[in-house]
Amino acid sequence: MILLPGFAEIDLHSHLLPGMDHGCVDLKMAEQALQQAHAVGIRTICCTSHFYPDQHHVPDFLEARTQQLQLVEPIANKYGIHLIPGAEVQMQPDVSSCGDLSLLALNELEAILIELPFLREVSHKCLDNVFRLMTKNRLQVIIAHPDRYDLSVVEDCLSFGCVLQLNAEAVLSEKKQAVRWMKNAPVLGIGTDFHRDAELSYSSFAKASKLAKKYS
Numbered sequence: 001m002i003l004l005p006g007f008a009e010i011d012l013h014s015h016l017l018p019g020m021d022h023g024c025v026d027l028k029m030a031e032q033a034l035q036q037a038h039a040v041g042i043r044t045i046c047c048t049s050h051f052y053p054d055q056h057h058v059p060d061f062l063e064a065r066t067q068q069l070q071l072v073e074p075i076a077n078k079y080g081i082h083l084i085p086g087a088e089v090q091m092q093p094d095v096s097s098c099g100d101l102s103l104l105a106l107n108e109l110e111a112i113l114i115e116l117p118f119l120r121e122v123s124h125k126c127l128d129n130v131f132r133l134m135t136k137n138r139l140q141v142i143i144a145h146p147d148r149y150d151l152s153v154v155e156d157c158l159s160f161g162c163v164l165q166l167n168a169e170a171v172l173s174e175k176k177q178a179v180r181w182m183k184n185a186p187v188l189g190i191g192t193d194f195h196r197d198a199e200l201s202y203s204s205f206a207k208a209s210k211l212a213k214k215y216s
């Protein structure tokens, strides 16, 4: 079940902000992406640059993000697109030294987007941290692209109240598990997870959101 009203107008996951990660390289690329997004009816983009706890520090990340937002927001306004600052937070077993992860939340959604390690054993060691974000920080944890992880880890996350974010390509694949989640699991919405190829990503998003409407 798709939970977010107007999900077809909201890209929940993007690497739009230049210079933050291996997403857009400059403002020109970001503007082209905003153009593509506008063309397919997107009205809100969550800016979810990668945050790696073993490489980044929360205050520095926030400072860099603010600087980039100040540059990109006027362009987004031109295209009638609202930007929600956030991050794609990689969960790791030890996140104690990188700062307060809750500051990386998508505040307007009272939620935080996380990705899990690919190895099942390592992912299991992260579940305490995920649980803490839900309970201590009272944030809705969104699991990015759950189709990439071991199913048992995703099931554990769902069992304590996480919701899912599907990438457009997963929706379009119509693989059994993706369809099962859209029918039976709390899917907050869809993301492009675009890094650089905005044209392809947003045309996929448009097709995926059309397909997903029957599950909303």
Ligand SMILES: [Fe+2]
Pocket (backbone or CB within 6 Å): 013, 014, 015, 088, 193
């Ligand atoms: Fe991503």
